[in-house]
Amino acid sequence: MLNLRQLFLPFVLFVAASFTLNFKSGEPGLQKKWETEATLKTPESVIYDEKRNVLYVANINGDGSAHDNNGFITKLATDGKITELEWVKGLDAPKGMGIVGNKLYVTDIDKVVVIDILSGKIENSYKIEGAVFLNDITTDASGNVYISDSSNKKIYLLKDGIASLWLENNSFEKPNGLLALKDGLRVIDMKGGKFYNVSYDKKNSEVIAENIPSGDGIVEIGKGVYLISNWNGEVNYIKGNTVSKLLDTKEQKINSADIWYIPQQKLVLVPTFFGNKLVAYTLVGN
Incomplete structure (x- = not known):
């Protein structure tokens, strides 16, 4: 007769394999x-709001391109406990976010919404002329806000309350994730599968x-070392020009x-989109 340990061991191993890859001594996982x-x-x-030690999650809550007033921002603790599910309401389809001081900047289809973090109120909204599908946001040390338009092959800049076109690049197919670093703006092309550095001066x-493939979010975990999510269900590790897979939940x-x-x-914090969860992973071996 099988005991409970024997019965559930294959399931435990399956779950571990599903959510942990490359988990070997000295290798990232x-x-x-x-x-x-x-x-x-x-x-x-x-x-992550480091100043207040809390997390914010952008919830589309419906069609990602619909002006339906269904979108909202959730506030939660760093242990995953949701403190305010609908902390800020009244958005359409919020996606990328960036923080400058006490302001939270959020893309919302064709505009950028500014939320006062201290009050939890929307205090401003900047309509981006010509924008079709604003996606990610990143901010630099000077407080400049960069915004990708995935449907327009464009990147916009919001500076001192004025929005302008920063870059239109026909090499892009569907620019999504952005990351502002000191030496340039990192861009992942969701359709083309290419990861770029764009210089600030000559662009x-x-x-x-x-x-x-399907690159979404970019984070830097070390000098010249990145994680880039694949919207379909992967997290990839990029070091130099080498790409390796750390997470694969596509089958699930x-x-x-x-x-x-x-x-x-x-x-590492991973929003699961249709899964309606936020999942946290510890980065090991890096």
């Missing part, structure tokens, strides 16, 4: 730490790595949308 309840509503992105684009039909990384905790 992801180890699942926690997940929220499935009460989020199409979570597309997550960001020249250089391919860092290729073959990264669990998406990996716009990720975030908290270096102090080595915590």
